[in-house]
Amino acid sequence: MLDFLARLFRSQPRLAPEAVQSAFRDHYRSFRALITANNNALELMSATEDMLRSGRPFGMAFVRGEMTALTVNVYKMVRSLIALSDGRYQELDERFKKITDQIEAILSRQPEAAGSAQILDLTVIDRRVVDQVGAKMANLGEIRNHVGLLVPDGFAITAAAARHFMESTRIQDEINRRLKTLDVADLESLYLVSTAIQELIAAAPLPADLDTLLHEHYGHLAERCGGAPAVSLRSSALGEDSQHGSFAGQYRTRLNVAAEAIVEAYKEIVASKYQSQAIVYRQQRGYRHQDVFMGVGCLVMVDAVCSGVAYSHAPEDERSPWLVIHAAHGLGNQVVDGSSAYDLLHILRESPHTVAVAHLADPAAPCLSEDQARELARQALLIEAHFGTPQDIEWALDRQGRLVILQARPIGAPSKEASPPRLQAARSLVEGQTPLLAGGVTASRGVGAGAVHKVTCALDVLNFPRDAVLAVETPYPEWAVLLDRAAAVVSESGQAATHLATVAREFGVPALFDLPGALKQLENGQTVTVDATARRIYDGRVEPLLEAARHRPNLMEGSPIHNLLQEALTLITPLHLTEPDSPFFKPVSCRTLHDITRFCHEKALTEMFNFGHRYGAKDKSAKQLYVVGMPAQWWVINLEDGFRPDTDLTTPFIRIEDIVSEPMLAIWRGMTAVPWQGPPPVSMKGLGSIIAQSAMNPQLDPAVRSRMAGRNYFLLSRHYCNLSVRLGYHFALAEASFSELLTESYVNFQFQGGAADERRRRRRVQILGDLLREIDFRVEIKGDALSARIEKRPVPYLKERLVVLGYLLIHTRQVDMVMDEEGYIGRYLDRIHADIARIRQEMNEGDQT
Amino acid sequence: MKRPRNILLVDDEEDFLATMARRLGRREFEVRTATRCTDAVPIVASGWPQVVVLDVMLPDTDGIACLGRIKQAAPRLPVIMLTGHASMQASLQGMEQGASDYCLKPIEIDELVEKLIIAFNEAGASA
Numbered sequence: 001m002l003d004f005l006a007r008l009f010r011s012q013p014r015l016a017p018e019a020v021q022s023a024f025r026d027h028y029r030s031f032r033a034l035i036t037a038n039n040n041a042l043e044l045m046s047a048t049e050d051m052l053r054s055g056r057p058f059g060m061a062f063v064r065g066e067m068t069a070l071t072v073n074v075y076k077m078v079r080s081l082i083a084l085s086d087g088r089y090q091e092l093d094e095r096f097k098k099i100t101d102q103i104e105a106i107l108s109r110q111p112e113a114a115g116s117a118q119i120l121d122l123t124v125i126d127r128r129v130v131d132q133v134g135a136k137m138a139n140l141g142e143i144r145n146h147v148g149l150l151v152p153d154g155f156a157i158t159a160a161a162a163r164h165f166m167e168s169t170r171i172q173d174e175i176n177r178r179l180k181t182l183d184v185a186d187l188e189s190l191y192l193v194s195t196a197i198q199e200l201i202a203a204a205p206l207p208a209d210l211d212t213l214l215h216e217h218y219g220h221l222a223e224r225c226g227g228a229p230a231v232s233l234r235s236s237a238l239g240e241d242s243q244h245g246s247f248a249g250q251y252r253t254r255l256n257v258a259a260e261a262i263v264e265a266y267k268e269i270v271a272s273k274y275q276s277q278a279i280v281y282r283q284q285r286g287y288r289h290q291d292v293f294m295g296v297g298c299l300v301m302v303d304a305v306c307s308g309v310a311y312s313h314a315p316e317d318e319r320s321p322w323l324v325i326h327a328a329h330g331l332g333n334q335v336v337d338g339s340s341a342y343d344l345l346h347i348l349r350e351s352p353h354t355v356a357v358a359h360l361a362d363p364a365a366p367c368l369s370e371d372q373a374r375e376l377a378r379q380a381l382l383i384e385a386h387f388g389t390p391q392d393i394e395w396a397l398d399r400q401g402r403l404v405i406l407q408a409r410p411i412g413a414p415s416k417e418a419s420p421p422r423l424q425a426a427r428s429l430v431e432g433q434t435p436l437l438a439g440g441v442t443a444s445r446g447v448g449a450g451a452v453h454k455v456t457c458a459l460d461v462l463n464f465p466r467d468a469v470l471a472v473e474t475p476y477p478e479w480a481v482l483l484d485r486a487a488a489v490v491s492e493s494g495q496a497a498t499h500l501a502t503v504a505r506e507f508g509v510p511a512l513f514d515l516p517g518a519l520k521q522l523e524n525g526q527t528v529t530v531d532a533t534a535r536r537i538y539d540g541r542v543e544p545l546l547e548a549a550r551h552r553p554n555l556m557e558g559s560p561i562h563n564l565l566q567e568a569l570t571l572i573t574p575l576h577l578t579e580p581d582s583p584f585f586k587p588v589s590c591r592t593l594h595d596i597t598r599f600c601h602e603k604a605l606t607e608m609f610n611f612g613h614r615y616g617a618k619d620k621s622a623k624q625l626y627v628v629g630m631p632a633q634w635w636v637i638n639l640e641d642g643f644r645p646d647t648d649l650t651t652p653f654i655r656i657e658d659i660v661s662e663p664m665l666a667i668w669r670g671m672t673a674v675p676w677q678g679p680p681p682v683s684m685k686g687l688g689s690i691i692a693q694s695a696m697n698p699q700l701d702p703a704v705r706s707r708m709a710g711r712n713y714f715l716l717s718r719h720y721c722n723l724s725v726r727l728g729y730h731f732a733l734a735e736a737s738f739s740e741l742l743t744e745s746y747v748n749f750q751f752q753g754g755a756a757d758e759r760r761r762r763r764r765v766q767i768l769g770d771l772l773r774e775i776d777f778r779v780e781i782k783g784d785a786l787s788a789r790i791e792k793r794p795v796p797y798l799k800e801r802l803v804v805l806g807y808l809l810i811h812t813r814q815v816d817m818v819m820d821e822e823g824y825i826g827r828y829l830d831r832i833h834a835d836i837a838r839i840r841q842e843m844n845e846g847d848q849t
Numbered sequence: 850m851k852r853p854r855n856i857l858l859v860d861d862e863e864d865f866l867a868t869m870a871r872r873l874g875r876r877e878f879e880v881r882t883a884t885r886c887t888d889a890v891p892i893v894a895s896g897w898p899q900v901v902v903l904d905v906m907l908p909d910t911d912g913i914a915c916l917g918r919i920k921q922a923a924p925r926l927p928v929i930m931l932t933g934h935a936s937m938q939a940s941l942q943g944m945e946q947g948a949s950d951y952c953l954k955p956i957e958i959d960e961l962v963e964k965l966i967i968a969f970n971e972a973g974a975s976a
Contacts, residue, residue, distance in 0.1 A: 029971065036967070065953055068940045072951045075944050104937050 025639065027084055027608065028715065028722075034080035034604045035733065039750065039787060041073040041597050045573050046782045052565055060289075061180055063565050067107060070572070071100050074593050077600040084607045091587040096596055099571055106568045118161035118210055119217050122154050122299075132158040134236030134295030139387070139408050147386045149379055151405050153224060154231065154299035155217045159238050161210055162270050162294045169204035172290075175274070179289060182279075194276035201271035206263050214266070218259060221300060229300045230256045233265045234407070235272060236295040251278060251294070255331075256301055270294045302404050304331035304396035306367035308342060312349075312380045313390035322346045323353075323377050327367035331396055343367050347377040368397065376403055383408050435536040436522070437515055441494070442532050443475070443501035446510035447549035448488030449529040449541045452522045455479060469530060471522055475500035475513060476826075480763065483509050488530035490537065492518050512537065605731070608713075608724070623654035625714075630672065632726075635713045636664075642716025663721035663736035663747075664714050666799045670806025673839050725809060732809060736802055738795045746791035747798050749777070749805060752784065767825075768812055771832065775804050800843055804836055811835070854969055855879045857898035859889045859915070860931065861908050869902075872958055878965070884908070886915035894922045900968045901928045902952070902961070905939060913942055920947045927968035931956070 048066045078092045117132065125133055125141030133141070133156040144151040166172050178193050206214075222228050235251030252272035254265040272278065273294050308327035313320060328342040343366055344359040353374045360366050368376065376395060384391045387410065394406040453468040455461055461482065464470070470486040472479055475494035483489070489504055489511035504511040510532035522528065522537075529542040531549075538545075570592075577585055577595045580602045590596045625634040636642075636654050642661040647654065659665060715722040723734045735748040751768060761784035769779045769786055777788035790801055811832060856878050860866050863884060870880040881898065883889040886907050892898060901919055905912030912930060919928055927949040932939065940951045949971065950964045 064936065068937050068951070068953065071937050072940050072944060075941055079944075100937060100941065107937070 024637065028639075030080040030084040031604055031608045034077050034084065034600060035750070037073040037076040037080065038597055038601050039785070041070055041077065041593070042785060043782055044070040044073065045594060048565070048569065049573060052562065052569065060561060061182075063561065063568070064107065067103060067568065070593065071103070074596055077597055077604075081600040081604055081607070084604055089587055089603065092590070092596065092599070095587050095590045096593075099591070099593060099596070103568050103571050106564060106571075109564070116160050118158055118164060119213050120156050120158060121217070121220075122151070122156065125156055129158075131238060132156075132160060132295065133297075134159065134238045134293075136234060136236035136407055136409070137295055137297045138236075140297065140405070142386065143383060143405050143408060147382055149382070149405050150402055152232075152299040152302055153221060154297060155221070156236065157210075157214065157266060157296040157298060159293035159295050161213075162296075164207055164210060165204075165267075165270060166201075168207040169201070171200050171204060174200065176290075179279070187276075190276050190279065194274055194279060197274040198268075198271040201274070202264075202267050204267070206267065211263065214262065218262060218298070221298075222259075225300060228259050230258055231262065232297075232299050232301055233257055233262070233269055234297040234299065235269050236297050237273065238293045238295060251275065262298070266296055266298075269296050299406075302331060302396045302398050302406070304398055304404075305329070307331045307394070307396035307406075308367070310376055310380045310393045310395055311390070312384035312393070321349055322356075323349050323380060325368070325373060325376060328361070329365075329367055345373055347373060349377075349381065353377045372397065372401075372403070379403060379405065433538060433542070435538050436528065437490075437518060437537040438535060440515035440535050441513045442535055443489070443491075443494065443511035443513040444504035444509060445533045446488075446508065447529065447531045447533065447542075447545050448486075448510040449527065449546055450487035452490075452524055452526045452528055454519055454522070454524055455482070469522075469528055471519055473519060475511075488512070488532065490515060490518050490522070490530060492516050605724070605726075622713075623649075624652055626653040626655050627672075632712055637713060637715050638717075639715055639720070640717035642718055642721075659716065661714075661716040661718055661721050662738050662795075662799070663719065663802060664716050664723070666802040667721065667723060667734060667736070667806035667809075670803035670808075670839065671810050673803070673807050673842075674811065674835050734802075734805060734809065736798065738798060742792040742794070745793060745795060745798055746789065747777075747802055747805065749786075749788040751786045751788075764812075767829070768808065771808060771812070771836075772805075775801050775836070777801070800840060803839060803843060807835060807839055808832075853879060853899075854965075855881070855898045855900075856965065857889060857892055857901045858882045859886065859901065859907070860884065860904040861906060862904075869956070873962075873965075876962060886910045886918060889915065890918050890922055893919050893926065896923070898926065899972045900965055901926060902965075903928055903930055903948075905930055905932045905943070913939075913946055916943060916946050916948060925972075927972055929961075929964055929968060 044066055048070070051062070051066075074096065078089075078096050081089055081092065120129060120133055122137075122141055122144060125137055126145050127138050127142055129141075130138035137156040140151050141156075143149050175197050178197060182190060182193050218231075221231070233254045235253060237251060252269050252275070254268065257265045273289070273292055279289070306327055306329050308325060310326075311324040313323065323346070325345040325347060326342050327345070343357075343361055345368070346356045346358050348354045348356075355370050355373050357366075379395075380391065380393050383393060383405070387408070389410045391408045391410060393408045396404045396406055398404055448469065450467045450469045451465070452471050453460070453464055454471045455464065456473065461479075464482050464485065466485045467487045468485075470479060470482055470489045471491075472489070473492045475489070475491045479489075480500055483500075483504055486509055489500070489509060491500075491511070491513040492515060494500065494513035501511055501513065510530055512530055512532040512535060515537075518537075527540055529538045529540065529545060531538070531542075531545055533549075572593045574592050575594045575598060576591055577589055577598045579585060585599070585602070587599065590599055623636050623638075625636050627634065636659065642659060642664070643649075643654070644658045644660055647658040656665075656668060659668075712725045713723070719738045721734075721736050723732075725732045725734070731752050733748075733750040735746075737746055739745045749772070751765065765781050765784055765786040769781050769788070772779050772786075772788045777790055779786065779788045790798060854877065856873060858866055858869055858873075858880060859882070860869075861884050866882040866884065870882055873880050881892060883892060884907075886909050889901070889903075893901065903912055903916060903919070907915055910918075912932075916928055916930065919926065924947075928947070929950045929952055930940070930943040930948045931952050931954060943951060949968055952961055952964060
């Protein structure tokens with residue numbers, strides 16, 4: 001329909017006013033759909049980036065959900081723009097498809113296919129086959145074949161076998177279906193789904209070839225042992241015990257399995273991949289379920305007199321000279337479970353490995369002799385030396401008095417909250433050093449160092465060097481402009497709830513407040529380290545503290561899902577299309593979804609504002625508002641009944657008296673309530689930034705009456721108004737609908753400032769957001785974009801807010817220009833507050849009379 | 850002048866249909882339901898619904914095919930697709946076939962209502 005109309009209009013630019021109006025409404029609908037989709041898309045991008053940075057757990061369901069929502073919104077933008085432009089920009093379709101295909105390829109990447117052998121004998125296993133047998137069995141093979149220590153005889157059933165099993169049963173789709181809708185926070189459903197999946201797997205038949213192979217290998221094992229040995233079946237999942245995560249203890253191990261029960265035990269262990277805690281664990285660490293394959297070790301049971309765990313280093317302390325051994329009689333999981341009384345030995349790592357007994361379960365019967373303990377220590381150190389990191393080793397002592405190594409893995413994977421202990425350790429190093437200052441309130445956590453720069457007036461601000469420590473008496477909001485270049489903030493007064501503290505947290509700048517006397521104690525230019533978390537300030541740079549603080553823990557980082565999302569985001573968030581006037585601002589230059597949204601948004605505005613021009617120069621639907629004393633030009637388009645019926649429509653102008661649209665009159669009242677005084681005196685820095693931006697894009701120069709400056713449109717009906725404003729380099733959309741029905745009454749406001757650098761743009765929307773909250777708007781800020789809304793309120797209530805909004809539209813850009821001038825900003829804010837109070841009072845008085 | 854707000858919900862899970870019908874009913878929507886595409890198409894053809902909410906998993910046909918049949922019966926009727934599987938390709942395919950929006954299960958009722966209202970406005974504006 002739209003296409004038809006469009007073609008009709010193109011060939012017949014002069015149309016009857018009603019047809020133009022109808023075409024306009026169609027275009028306008030596309031325009032609104034595009035703006036909504038744009039907001040959604042930007043919001044989704046920023047939420048996804050936040051998630052990636054936050055370290056919070058997320059799974060493939062999140063990634064797929066976000067990507068789907070994002071691509072659907074960008075698709076809508078592309079379609080809306082093509083409709084809006086009467087079929088231009090078709091090339092966008094192709095760019096969009098190319099980018100989404102690439103994203104889809106990343107999301108659906110299959111885990112790398114491992115080798116095809118279904119069973120490998122322990123004699124041929126080492127690290128090189130880790131992607132077939134899993135880390136646990138690979139390590140055991142290393143210990144047997146390369147360290148030369150005794151391990152149980154046995155073999156590994158590989159990931160390929162597990163995959164073969166799962167594929168032959170054809171239950172994977174069903175499992176995925178159940179997992180996709182699972183909310184892991186709902187424990188009951190988690191448990192039910194987990195149990196159901198494990199039952200599905202246990203009930204499925206093992207493929208015949210795997211069954212045969214399994215029995216063949218067991219047969220060889222029996223020959224070597226001279227009998228039918230009981231075996232243990234141990235999970236050795238791929239991805240388990242890796243550098244980035246330890247699934248230790250997550251999966252099942254079956255001990256003393258007789259020959260006839262091997263198949264059932266094998267299936268049980270494969271199924272334990274879907275134990276509820278494993279599902280949650282994977283989700284928290286960002287492992288995709290389909291990335292985890294279950295290798296299973298099948299090992300002859302050791303007839304043990306005692307067994308236990310050896311740590312080649314004391315687990316909590318890397319600098320400890322001790323090696324720690326836990327030992328218990330018999331064999332089993334007692335020590336790992338912590339379920340049985342055990343002997344605890346500390347052994348010096350240095351030869352001759354002096355044994356210090358810490359605790360014996362039964363002093364009359366220690367599990368290990370001193371020689372055995374020393375031998376175990378020697379073996380543990382050999383294993384540590386081989387793997388290069390401290391090891392957590394399961395061992396057993398058999399009836400012949402031989403030590404058998406059952407398993408080894410690195411102690412405490414770094415994912416176990418590496419940072420806080422590091423930071424604490426670093427703090428213990430500086431313990432001897434007396435801080436210059438201690439106490440106060442942590443306004444923003446972290447550690448930062450730099451030269452002290454005291455700021456007491458605007459002049460100090462101008463001279464503030466990059467990476468200095470900002471020292472102030474009071475945390476005025478004005479100082480926030482310095483936060484992107486400050487290494488830390490120290491204030492004599494103030495609390496964590498102040499505005500400056502909020503901004504400091506947002507920028508990740510450490511801030512320590514409420515330290516009386518700080519300005520006296522600290523010298524300008526003196527280098528200090530501010531540990532805002534521990535509330536201490538040290539002289540000079542304390543490197544260990546700074547180094548330790550740099551390691552922010554992000555449990556997800558390095559995990560497959562994190563990597564996958566990060567890779568997908570390279571096709572989504574980077575923005576290459578920044579300058580609309582650049583010759584490269586065209587569809588073929590779009591390399592990311594963000595580029596596409598930027599392109600669509602910009603072109604949608606242009607298309608919308610060019611509508612009148614395109615549909616005939618004598619367009620009667622757009623009238624210029626006849627006003628004096630207002631910046632820029634204002635155009636009015638009557639959608640329905642927004643003009644007085646007897647209005648003279650033969651002139652290109654319309655007088656405000658001829659307009660009967662209530663929402664527009666309210667906005668206009670606010671816009672004109674305080675005379676526009678022209679651009680305010682621009683601060684040096686503000687001016688510098690504006691000149692720099694304007695040099696790149698002349699349309700943005702507020703001092704130049706540009707093409708853009710004329711593109712301010714009101715779309716009207718009696719009870720509806722939609723205003724698009726481009727004032728200087730700001731873009732704003734205000735929409736209001738008045739109705740007797742509360743559900744259809746609202747004011748909607750969107751603002752995005754261009755030009756200026758990121759920090760100024762964010763600051764700008766924060767100030768505007770604060771002002772809007774004061775008049776009861778629900779404000780949401782994402783990056784440098786603001787959206788605000790009031791709904792379901794009576795008309796007089798909305799009208800009052802709309803008037804204030806109109807005032808802010810015109811006057812907040814003054815704040816923008818002086819944003820870098822601390823003294824000014826407060827003064828302008830004061831004036832704005834006074835103006836708003838007066839406007840509201842006048843309105844209320846007006847209503848009473 | 851309040852327009853009726855008629856929704857046709859098409860989904861194979863009857864429990865889900867019953868719950869959604871109740872919840873949407875409380876928000877002043879008129880709701881009819883269908884568990885199969887073959888039941889849905891005659892209702893669409895009757896002109897009753899102003900918006901269709903369509904699950905992509907149906908017992909008698911796949912959602913995209915059903916979307917095609919609905920669009921054939923009522924080309925301008927907004928259809929919101931519903932799915933438990935977040936899939937970019939499937940969603941985009943749905944959009945290309947004329948779906949007006951997409952909603953993921955589990956459903957946030959507010960999100961669905963918002964999308965419904967947008968769809969009603971579209972339907973009303975082009976009526």
